[in-house]
Amino acid sequence: xxxxxxxxxxxxxPDRVIEDGLLVIKDEKIEGVYRxxxxxxxxxxxxxxxxxxxxxxxxxxxxxxxxxxKEVMDGEVESLRQMASHQAACGVTGFFPTTLTASLEAxxxxxxxxKEAKKENLPSEILGIxxxxxxxxxxxxxxxxxxxxxxxxxxxxxxLTESLNGLKTLITIAPEAGRNLxxxxxMTELGWVVSIGHSDATxxxxxxxxxxxxxxxTHLFNAWREFHHREPGGIGAVLDNDRVFVELIAxxxxxxxxxxxxxxxRKGKDRVCLITDSLKxxxxxxxxxxxxxxxxxxxxxxxxxxxSGVLAGSVLHLNHGVKNVLNWTGLTVPEVVxxxxxxxxxxxxxxxxxxSLEKGKLANLAVFDQNFETVETYLRGRRVYPERK
Amino acid sequence: xxxxxxxxxxxxxxxxxxxxxxALLHDPDAVLALPTGETxxxxxxxxxxxxxEGLVDFSRAxxxxxxxxxxxxxxxxxxxxxxxxxxxxDHVNLAKDKVHIPASLPEDPEAECIRYEExxxxxxxxxxxxxxxxxxxxxxxxxxxxxxxxxxxxxxxSQETREREAQAFGRLEHVPTHAITMGIKxxxxxxxxxxxxxxxxxxxxxxxxxxxxxxxxxxxxxxQLHPNLTVVADRAAARGLAG
Numbered sequence: 001x002x003x004x005x006x007x008x009x010x011x012x013x014p015d016r017v018i019e020d021g022l023l024v025i026k027d028e029k030i031e032g033v034y035r036x037x038x039x040x041x042x043x044x045x046x047x048x049x050x051x052x053x054x055x056x057x058x059x060x061x062x063x064x065x066x067x068x069x070k071e072v073m074d075g076e077v078e079s080l081r082q083m084a085s086h087q088a089a090c091g092v093t094g095f096f097p098t099t100l101t102a103s104l105e106a107x108x109x110x111x112x113x114x115k116e117a118k119k120e121n122l123p124s125e126i127l128g129i130x131x132x133x134x135x136x137x138x139x140x141x142x143x144x145x146x147x148x149x150x151x152x153x154x155x156x157x158x159x160l161t162e163s164l165n166g167l168k169t170l171i172t173i174a175p176e177a178g179r180n181l182x183x184x185x186x187m188t189e190l191g192w193v194v195s196i197g198h199s200d201a202t203x204x205x206x207x208x209x210x211x212x213x214x215x216x217x218t219h220l221f222n223a224w225r226e227f228h229h230r231e232p233g234g235i236g237a238v239l240d241n242d243r244v245f246v247e248l249i250a251x252x253x254x255x256x257x258x259x260x261x262x263x264x265x266r267k268g269k270d271r272v273c274l275i276t277d278s279l280k281x282x283x284x285x286x287x288x289x290x291x292x293x294x295x296x297x298x299x300x301x302x303x304x305x306x307x308s309g310v311l312a313g314s315v316l317h318l319n320h321g322v323k324n325v326l327n328w329t330g331l332t333v334p335e336v337v338x339x340x341x342x343x344x345x346x347x348x349x350x351x352x353x354x355x356s357l358e359k360g361k362l363a364n365l366a367v368f369d370q371n372f373e374t375v376e377t378y379l380r381g382r383r384v385y386p387e388r389k
Numbered sequence: 390x391x392x393x394x395x396x397x398x399x400x401x402x403x404x405x406x407x408x409x410x411x412a413l414l415h416d417p418d419a420v421l422a423l424p425t426g427e428t429x430x431x432x433x434x435x436x437x438x439x440x441x442e443g444l445v446d447f448s449r450a451x452x453x454x455x456x457x458x459x460x461x462x463x464x465x466x467x468x469x470x471x472x473x474x475x476x477x478x479d480h481v482n483l484a485k486d487k488v489h490i491p492a493s494l495p496e497d498p499e500a501e502c503i504r505y506e507e508x509x510x511x512x513x514x515x516x517x518x519x520x521x522x523x524x525x526x527x528x529x530x531x532x533x534x535x536x537x538x539x540x541x542x543x544x545x546x547s548q549e550t551r552e553r554e555a556q557a558f559g560r561l562e563h564v565p566t567h568a569i570t571m572g573i574k575x576x577x578x579x580x581x582x583x584x585x586x587x588x589x590x591x592x593x594x595x596x597x598x599x600x601x602x603x604x605x606x607x608x609x610x611x612x613q614l615h616p617n618l619t620v621v622a623d624r625a626a627a628r629g630l631a632g
Binding site: 006008019020022036037038039040041043044045046047051 | 536537538574577578602603604605606611613614615616
């Protein structure tokens with residue numbers, strides 16, 4: 001017998017909310033969204049009543065490095081398992097593990113682990129990989145390791161392509177560095193999404209990158225050339241273009257809420273991807289952690305170097321990013337949730353199967369309480385959070 | 390779902406009467422959908438008493454019956470219009486032009502269904518639908534197997550339903566074979582639903598309807614999905630319900 005289930009709650013669709021709506025799931029797909037009086041005649045084997053809760057499409061994070069003490073650069077499948085389990089707890093059903101600037105060997109080790117982990121039934125699906133570096137700008141390196149920052153060349157592109165072996169790829173590059181601009185076309189022809197980031201590009205340089213096929217911007221405002229009214233830089237170029245998707249870290253620390261508003265209202269919900277860029281300490285209790293030779297202190301939603309007090313990165317949960325943007329912009333729930341689901345899915349070309357509660361898409365969803373805390377997460381119709389014992 | 394379990398049928402009737410009265414106090418122009426059968430008789434008695442005491446006013450309300458038999462004259466003692474006159478209409482101040490029941494001898498039953506559904510729509514939709522539950526799980530005359538998509542329609546009465554009415558009609562052959570009934574969809578569109586169940590013979594089906602799978606084999610099971618359902622059951626009928 002076909003397994004048909006129905007979940008009741010406030011359904012978040014791309015353009016509206018259906019209060020006390022019914023989401024019908026058949027096996028691993030969405031059969032439809034209905035008001036009670038519109039239901040087709042189906043036999044439901046299970047009724048999951050989540051009244052007064054949001055039923056959201058599963059969130060999608062295209063940029064995160066680690067969680068629960070583990071990170072992509074460990075090059076281990078177990079690390080990705082831990083990360084996936086944390087994502088499920090945040091209502092995230094699909095993500096792009098993100099590498100850091102490193103040696104080719106370290107990168108290919110990370111890629112191999114990601115490919116292995118992708119084959120497993122993880123509680124949040126690995127949709128592809130985000131290579132953040134190493135072809136970035138020394139000047140805008142942020143937390144990227146300067147000793148591994150380099151220019152791209154044919155041989156390295158070939159080695160990476162070979163290792164990736166068709167894995168969906170998003171790559172952050174600085175188009176102005178070396179000959180990187182010349183490689184944008186090649187990368188898009190490989191099917192990669194090319195994102196401008198960690199870049200000192202001028203307005204004109206960024207425009208050229210966009211013309212060459214780049215249509216994504218990595219954590220806009222962080223590690224970019226300053227936005228200036230006579231030299232708008234890359235920030236001006238991507239904000240001024242209607243095609244480019246922009247990532248935003250909405251933790252209230254990396255980008256001032258004022259700039260979140262400026263970007264969101266300029267780009268609109270269809271071009272903003274909320275991301276976490278989260279580090280391996282994400283999801284751990286407050287405390288002091290070792291970071292190579294350094295020590296970092298995690299306290300609440302901030303993580304700083306112990307000695308200098310410098311911001312070390314993000315420990316944001318994506319569902320909290322959604323809540324923050326709701327508070328800062330006054331936009332509607334469907335608009336803001338789209339920025340963490342349908343829009344990131346579109347930015348990587350996966351919107352046919354993912355990103356919204358629509359008939360025929362995968363039954364990936366998150367149940368949030370009124371405060372956008374995760375109550376349950378479902379992946380392909382199967383509950384993955386809380387884990388069934 | 391709000392579940393109210395009463396000690397006995399008398400308390401159930403009072404509680405149901407009060408809930409309908411509250412709906413009218415809250416909105417004097419409320420549109421009601423009303424049932425026939427054994428269970429609601431006590432509720433109507435309670436409503437008449439509340440009316441006589443001046444606590445409830447029907448003058449601005451609209452009442453639709455859930456259903457009516459086909460192929461019997463409206464003055465037939467077993468018709469639902471006769472029932473409604475006997476147990477409610479003749480005793481309260483409902484306005485004549487705001488009381489509706491499907492015609493039992495329509496020229497074109499299909500056209501009558503469309504007219505009735507349209508009339509409900511034009512009245513602004515049902516605010517409160519009061520329902521009983523059949524031993525096979527039917528609500529109004531939506532027998533097991535009725536599709537949820539159906540609005541007001543001509544229903545074929547099940548053999549078991551007809552056999553239960555045989556005594557009232559004298560013999561089985563006199564029991565009508567068809568009826569016009571509001572559909573599942575019509576009922577699900579009501580803003581609020583009040584389901585009544587009394588007696589131990591309803592205990593099994595009430596439990597299946599409210600906590601079993603949601604299936605067209607048990608029409609009342611779809612009420613689990615209604616956003617504003619109140620169930621009033623006496624202790625005997627509620628016996629199978631958990632909690």
